[in-house]
Amino acid sequence: MRETPGPVFLERRTYRRRRMADAARMLPILGGALFLLPLLWEGKPGEPVRTSMVMFYLFPVWLLLAVTSVLISRHLRSDTDNGGGHGDH
Numbered sequence: 001m002r003e004t005p006g007p008v009f010l011e012r013r014t015y016r017r018r019r020m021a022d023a024a025r026m027l028p029i030l031g032g033a034l035f036l037l038p039l040l041w042e043g044k045p046g047e048p049v050r051t052s053m054v055m056f057y058l059f060p061v062w063l064l065l066a067v068t069s070v071l072i073s074r075h076l077r078s079d080t081d082n083g084g085g086h087g088d089h
Helices: 012-040 051-081
Strands: none
Touching (some): 012 051
């Protein structure tokens, strides 16, 4: 007879580290979606969207992605430096 395994509880630090790693993996997908969003915009009837408007959108999105990736990488690096990466395989 097979026993039903009990619930698996992860240490809080390990759980947070895995979620941050998941966020790092999803960041390029989010960035791609945000960069493609201006393709769906409609300008005034009969006119395309102005390039300057797209650039005013893309630069802050690029900056937000860069800052977010720096924060995530620092968080992951500090966990590894503090010994949080031991035992994760």
